[in-house]
Amino acid sequence: MVNKYLIGVFLILLALSTVYYLGNSMMPSKNEVVVYVSADQDYSEPVLKDFEKQTGIKVKAVYDTEASKTVGLVNRLIAEKDRPQADVFWNNELIRTILLKEKGVLAPYNSPGAAGKPVEYKDPEGYWTGFSARTRVIIYNTGYISPADAPESLSDLKNPKWNGKVGIANPALGTTGDQVAALFSLWGDDAAKGYFNQLKDNGVKVVDSNGMVKSQVAAGDLWLGLADTDDAYGAIQSGKPVAMVFPDQKEGEIGTLMLPHSVMLIKGAPHEGNGKKLIDYLLSDQVEQMYANSGIKTIPLGNGVQRPDNVPSLDSIKTMNVTQYEVYSSLNRSQDFITRLLIN
């Protein structure tokens, strides 16, 4: 009987705690801003906390996860278009940002913070602004490949000596999808298709994500692959035997693809004023500097933003001569082709 009594009391307390806790989470705050974030939570959350501290505005964030390839929130924003819940979207790349603009999800806002950013990384109509960029790199295992042998160009990945040893993330998604689309824009469809056919013939392995490319290269399961700078820096910092190469930097080569974060105001934002304040803050030099000094070591896009010595400046990197809109316009064609070629 005692046991039954105790169990009953415990269950009642548990039920009350549940109702209290969940009910409490429903309480709205008077001064708040809702931001959807597809940037890495470990680095974006401290920035948002700092904004809260500076302004007293409560930040309510929804973070994306790699399980949805960081596009779950893009789908959500499109679905919420008629009755938006978010004020601001902080995206970790640009191509899906353009998709959101095309779908009519965004509202223009010319933030003062956008003034210092290069024109190629901001929307001429003010729908979005880029900041703190990553780039695409070749990552290789230093145990298997010496620096003298390391590939310097995307074209080197076709070399038969890397047969079966090259890895890429799902080429229809994420930044790998952006890179494929960029090559379609830059080289034209036929040349790009020829390149990827040769990669396939050379036994390229498709793995789950850029993070997986990094991990498998670090373990030697693959010898080299394509990833983003944050993946490579992460592996190097955690002591993995890897190094990275910014590809195609020589005279006459195509350069590498820049991947800026982007921030934008949502059309019909419930807290538009606070949303604009958050955008101003995210585009500030202070945030770019914080990101450059963080573990992912992004390249600041603002003029004169201080960065650590081991983060290259924007003008020191040769970038692909292709606009974000051109990449976006190639995306459907390139995705269709590459999926058929490499996923079956």
Added chain:
Amino acid sequence: MSSRSWLKIIAITSFLILSVLPVAYMYVSSFNLSRYTWIFEDVRQQHMFETTMILGLGTALLCILLGVSIAVLLEYTDIPFKSCLSVLVIVSLLIPPYIMGISFLSFIGKNWVTSEIKEPNPEVASMVRRDRGITNSAMNAAALQNTLLNKTAVTMPPVQQKPWYIPYNIDPYNVQWAIVILSLALFPIVFLLTSFALRNIDERMIDAALLLRKPLGAIWRVSLPMVLPQILVGGLIVYIFAISELGVPSVMRVDTTTMEVFNHFTGFFDISQALALTVPLAFSIAVLILAAQLIIGKKPFFTVPSAAEGRVILKLGKAQKALGLGYIFAVIAVSSAMPLGILLYNSGLAVLPALEKAGDSILNSLFLSIFCSTLILVPSFFIAYFYKGVKWMDYLILAPLIAPSAALGIGMIGVWNNGYTAFVYGSFLVLAFGYLARFLPFTIKTLEPFMAQVPASVEESGRLAGASFTKTVSGILAPLLKPGLLTAWLIAFILCMRELDLSVMLTPPGFQTLPNRIFTLYHYGDIRTSSVLSLFLVAIVVVPYIAIVFMSNASKWHTSNSKK
């Protein structure tokens, strides 16, 4: 209209609104015939569909083999450590299959999670790009980065060797290994259903069987056929999970239709095509339901007035006990101990930093799961009760499962994000309704066979004695269905605790679930914190399970003392 009729209408309406409406909204609003015809013309799609079928059926069969054999050993034999083993066996269900796959790869030497290399190597430290004659400052900066880090931290060239305990090199990247991994993760579903169903068999039936047959024959010819519905439901649930799974096929480099659905959904933003691709998968589920109905056919369900809970039918010899224990321990070792060991190793027991980072997420998931798994029992109970034996309901119940979680999320947004239901969409309730939509089919299907074990005569007797419908339900049906209700609650709780895709679509601002946090941390390389949190996830689900096993044992003890 009687209260019974009202309840029947409320039950089916709530199911239609919560589960069917969001899915129907998605399919109707994005319907395009050409997307459907394309699937049947494309050879690539057919190939991926075949792979998906092999994955689903293979996993279901292996899960049935593992789940049923272990349930029989733990329920009907005098094998030692039963309670302890019952808990350990289900642990693998709590570990996300994706993590299970990665742990397995680590175990066989593809150790890209645990490969922390400690010894600095000056030769590698000097491997910088400046010796390539490339002069741009970005290169030099990157080179400097490598140099600095290599000097202070790392590195040894890895030599990929198989571990000493692996006799030969294994190529894990194929559908066969994907089946093994998924089976190790999902077999507890079949185990749970079979185990609780075996406890629920009428003791008199077993006595009668033992008069005619030897113990093994009684189990094979009488007990197992009696719980066949639960076994088949378990297999069906496993099949649905296996064909919906994205993580394990990705890790094992197996291309499935589900992956193609995901690509169209998240890469191409082509919801219409993504949904069309799910239709053949839905058709395969319908075929399996039909097959299950044919197999079960007119076999009678048996009753529970004197359940055989705790009854030892088969006494094992010493060697048999050792063999049985060895088998169960081997399964536990590869399904639970191996991934948990790797999680423990990776965690570095850094509990406090993990709590600082994700304490809120733990509480969010815990309270939300308690709320949802309790709430879900109400519609599940009444739908299973009112539509017992109604065959078309089998198809309707499973209909919501055909859409991928993320698509269901969009359907939920379409249905709930409006001026009238703003209080739902702006709060945790939308996530709770999402979980209900997703998991109602599982809890209903779990309860159905238990419901069928209760004879109509028991209810009729209650009614003749003047009991109201409410009294019949609370005083007769609910106590008789306690094992089924506990199983359904536990399965719902586990599913809610580990849900990921739907949460991304529906989680309200400022509210993050534990699986979401774990996967984000994991992806960005914070293996330590994500491992600690994964262990928390396991612990949170094991506690109620232990409580249920404990209560069950206490009830057994009470029953046996009463009989004395």
